[in-house]
Amino acid sequence: MTLVQQADLVERANRVIPGGVNSGNRRLAWPLAVVEAQGAYFTNADGTRYLDYHAAFGPLLLGHNHPAVNAAVRAVTERLDIIGVGVTDIEVELAEKLCQLIPSAERVLLTNSGSEATYAALRLARAVTGRHAIVKFQGTYHGWHDAVLLNVISAADKLGQKDPLSLGMLPEVIDHTLVLPFNDVEALGATLDERGHEIAAVLVEIVPHNIGCVLPRPEFLQALREQCTAHGIVLIFDEVITGFRHGLGGYQRICGVTPDLSTFAKAMANGYPIAALVGRAELMDRFGPGGGVVFAGTYNGHPIGVAAALATIAELESGAVHAHCFALAERLGDGIAQIAGDLGIEMTVARFGSVVVPYFMDGPIESYTDLLRNDTARDVAFRQGMCECGVFMLPVALKRNHISAAHTHADIDRSLDAAREILRAM
Secondary structure: OOOOOHHHHHHHHHHHOHHHOOOHHHOOOOOOOEEEEEEOEEEEOOOOEEEEOOHHHOOOOOOEOOHHHHHHHHHHHOOOOOOOOOOOHHHHHHHHHHHHHOOOOOEEEEEOOHHHHHHHHHHHHHHHHOOOEEEEEOOOOOOOOOOOOEOOOOOHHHOOOOOEOOOOOOHHHHOOEEEEOOOOHHHHHHHHHHHHHHEEEEEEEOOOHHHOOOOOOHHHHHHHHHHHHHHOOEEEEEEOOOOOOOOOOHHHHHHOOOOOEEEEOHHHHOOOOOEEEEEOHHHHHHHOOOOOOOOOOOOOOOHHHHHHHHHHHHHHOOOHHHHHHHHHHHHHHHHHHHHHHHHOOOOEEEEEOOEEEEEOOOOOOOOHHHHHHOOHHHHHHHHHHHHHOOEEOOOOOOOOEEOOOOOOHHHHHHHHHHHHHHHHHO
16 A cells, blocks of 8 residues: 555645544544554554554454454455345344343344444433433543533543533533542432432443543442432443453443443444443333334444454454453553552552553542542653554543553563653653
């Protein structure tokens, strides 16, 4: 492929795409145009090859352009494309597989993105309860729609109040969203005791990976289940990131707490567009005939995404992929922490499964408020330095790094050498 000069390609993008990117979170402080991706690496238009820990915000559990997944996609296009009526054989196969794997899945509906799945989940919760309010938690992200696009990475002076991320959001929708601190059993109990009769759903990013890697306390998860049951509230686990990346049954199988509804996407199909809303039959069947709740989408259950998901799940079922990724993540996380400790740099490396996040602060880290202690300038400087060494860690504070099956021990060695160089310079 003939390489296009990076600056020229980015300039062309800026002329025809607002901001030069098709999702605001893709914009960097420097020009980046990618022309090739394979395994654990991607290459920019100037020929620079990056070791990729960003992994497109997490879908690439198997690595870029995985041959078995791509082969499944090619094969399905030989016999199926979009039909738009009835159901295809592979949609049924995938739904059956998800019901086997995910504790909360008695019924499955497929769509195309996590935002669509959480939107549908909230609509269903409001329909079955007849209530309007929802609860989300500070630091969690659930997509771009008005009910949830608020209070993610908030400034300290915005805590305890509504912090919408965009202009154009309907105030009356925002007003129906209550924001609570993550991992706070007392705040949850007090709010539900006072306003439980108004609340349709509690929506929780079960591990808030959009602020790195903050693990839920077991007693918090148990309180979520008990309190929602007691107040007739629909409990929704957002497993768009955790699902499949940490285990085939999602984090809910790991923690042993089963929600009423769950949303999945990202690593489910190794980067091909697909998402799923799953849950209890008595709730999900409200989307069926006579249930009164609409779920629609021309591209729902598209054969390409479905085939990719089936192939990805097949690769994961042996357990070898997760074992490999978890072991490399442990090496990377422990190695960075050791280097920082040897150099006397204040750092806490949070890690779970295949996700690794170095925070420039002391622990413990149990909520978004704790992360206000993070040294943002050092965090970003470290990530930018790694990128300059050809090791791509998204240069935004608090963001997670992902290990894929395509990463090797040699990649970890290279990454630790680069980290040592950058941290020593800091």
